[in-house]
Amino acid sequence: DQQVKQNSPSLSVQEGRISILNCDYTNSMFDYFLWYKKYPAEGPTFLISISSIKDKNEDGRFTVFLNKSAKHLSLHIVPSQPGDSAVYFCAASGLGTNAGKSTFGDGTTLTVKP
């Protein structure tokens, strides 16, 4: 049972437009969510996070929205730039058996076209 799902394997957007990456989770014990970005031949790097007590967190061009009732979060990138082309992983951590570790989605490959 996959607890964190990124249903879109890939997304292509034009430079300057908005990129929206989606993530769904099933475990109600998750209370902290993170997005990581991964370039080829490198490890994932932390991008932005959000606690379950919030519904929005913003950092420059990146905003993460959390809808707890729908168990859904999304990452918005505005405006998108060619350098944003990478694989984006959604991850969740929380209480109980999830404490101390993160569960990752399969990733979405974002391509930003010049």
Add this chain to the structure above:
Amino acid sequence: DAGVIQSPRHEVTEMGQEVTLRCKPISGHNSLFWYRQTMMRGLELLIYFNNNVPIDDSGMPEDRFSAKMPNASFSTLKIQPSEPRDSAVYFCASSHAGLAADTQYFGPGTRLTVL
């Protein structure tokens, strides 16, 4: 800080051989994680340590896989004997404190190819 260091970066071996992957976490971090990334299964958590103690190894695929953390600055992931289906990129990550909200810092990965 140099970040999480993994070695080797690439490993090509033949089926049946022993493979040892190495990781040096960021100094001061007390949690260490081993992941495997494949096209079919995405990013899987294999095992994680807190204060050098294995906490959850439920992701270790089978007895051929073993991991150790003899001290706070070093960990190994060993596969013996290796099989072609073990071919993947193996990542090590570290984080600070055992809180649920900790951010993980990943190494560059070891690309393993088993022929």
